[in-house]
Amino acid sequence: MSVTKPPIPAPPSAPGAPQGAPxxxxxxxxxxxxxxxxxxxxxxxxxxxxxxxxxxxxxxxxxxxxxxxxxxxxxxxxxxxxxxxxxxxxxxxxxxxxxxxxxxxxxxxxxxxxxxxxxxxxSNHGNPAMHAILAGIGAAAVGLLAAVTVQIGHKQLEHLREILLILITVVLVSFLHVSLVLVLLTVLPLALFIYRPGRGEVDEP
Amino acid sequence: MNNPHTDLSVLGVFSLLSLLAIGGGTAVLPEMKALTIDAHHWLTDSQFRDIYSLGQVAPGPNMLMVIVIGYHVAGTPGALLAFTGFFLPASVLALGSSRLWNHFDGSPWRLALQMALAPIVVGLMAAGTVAVARTAITGTETTLIAVAVFVLVYFGPKIIGAKVNPAFYIFAGGLLGYLTLT
Structure with a gap:
C-alpha cells in the first residue's frame, strides 16, 4: 500500500464528497x-x-x-x-x-x-480534599496501567526471548535507573539483532 | 520565577522526553520523574503523583499533564513550552517518517523493527507503571484501590462479558480517595 501525496491541496469539498476518493x-x-x-x-x-x-x-x-x-x-x-x-x-x-x-x-x-x-x-495547593482525590485517582491509574500492560504483554509472555527482553528493559529502567537513552541504544539494537531478517526462522506477527 | 534559563530547561527537558517516548507516554514516565524530580527539583514525588492524576481526568492524549508541570514550574509560558516541547518534536518526526515508512513497504526490516519494539514497549510500559506506583502507592488504601482496579479491568470483561470505560475507574478511584484519605 502506498500513500500518494498530492503536491497542491485542493479546495475544500462540498459536504458529501465521495468517500475513499482522493x-x-x-x-x-x-x-x-x-x-x-x-x-x-x-x-x-x-x-x-x-x-x-x-x-x-x-x-x-x-x-x-x-x-x-x-x-x-x-x-x-x-x-x-x-x-x-x-x-x-x-x-x-x-x-x-x-x-x-x-x-x-x-x-x-x-x-x-x-x-x-x-x-x-x-492555587489550591495543600487542600487536603484535593490531594486525597488525586491520591485515589493515582492509585486507580496504577491498577489501570498494570492491567493494560499485562493485557498487551500477554501476547509476548509466551516466548522466552520476549520475556527476557521485557525483563532486561524493566530491570534497567526501574531498578538500575539507567537513563532511557542508554536503554534504547543498547536494548533496541539487541532486539533488532534477534529479529533481524533472514535469520532462518519464521515468527507469527 | 520566570527566568529565561528555567524556560529553556522546561523546553529542553520535554523535547528530549518527546523524542524518547517510544511506545507512548507511559514508557517515558520513569525518565520524566528522574528529570523533573531528581535532576531539576521542579516537583516532589507527591506533586508528580498529583499532576499525573490530574491528567487522567482529561480526554485525549494521556500525557497532557506535561502542561501542568510546565505551569507549576514557570507559569503560563512554562505550560506552553512544556506542551510544545513534549509534542512538537515527535509530531514533526511523525510527519517526516510516515512518508518514509511507506517507502519501506515490504522491507523485511520494517517487520523486524516492529517485532523488536514490541517486547521493549511492554517492558517500558511496565517500568512506567512501577514509576507511577512508587509515588501513588503510599499505604493500605491506595494499595487496595490499585489492586481492585487491576482485577476489575483485567478479569472484569471475562466475568461480566462487557468492557467498562476506564474513565469510570478513574472517577471511582477519586471518590474512594476522597472518602478514605481525608
Missing part, C-alpha cells in the same frame, strides 16, 4: 472538527478505538489496512499514538497544514481542561 477533498475544518470530537470524548485512554471508529467507520478516510499501517507507524515512532495518528492522518488528507489542524483538534479539548485543572491545582 483525500484532498476533505476540508481543513472537517479534519479539525473530527479530531476535536475524538480529542474531546476519548476519556480514560483507548484513543485508538475512537480513532478507528471516526476515521474508518464514520468518515471512510482510511480503510482498515491503511488505518493499521498508520497505527504501526505511530507505535514505532516516538510520541503518543493519539497525536502521531492525528499528524499522520491530517498529513495524508491535506498535507502539513492538515497535520497541524488534526493535531490541534486532538489536543485542544484535553489540553484546555488540564490547563484549567492545573491552575486550580497550583
Amino acid at each position: 483525500a484532498t477533498q476533505v476540508s481543513l475544518l472537517e479534519i479539525f472538527i473530527t479530531f476535536l470530537i475524538i480529542g474531546g470524548i476519548s476519556f480514560g485512554g483507548g484513543v485508538v478505538a475512537y480513532l478507528r471508529n471516526a476515521l474508518v467507520v464514520e468518515k471512510g478516510w482510511l480503510d482498515e489496512e491503511e488505518f493499521l499501517t498508520a497505527l504501526e507507524i505511530s507505535q514505532a515512532l516516538p510520541g503518543l499514538n493519539a497525536t502521531n495518528m492525528s499528524v499522520i492522518v491530517g498529513d495524508r488528507l491535506r498535507g502539513p497544514v492538515g497535520a497541524i489542524v488534526g493535531f490541534l483538534g486532538m489536543t485542544l479539548p484535553g489540553g484546555l481542561l488540564v490547563f484549567a485543572l492545573g491552575i486550580f491545582y497550583v
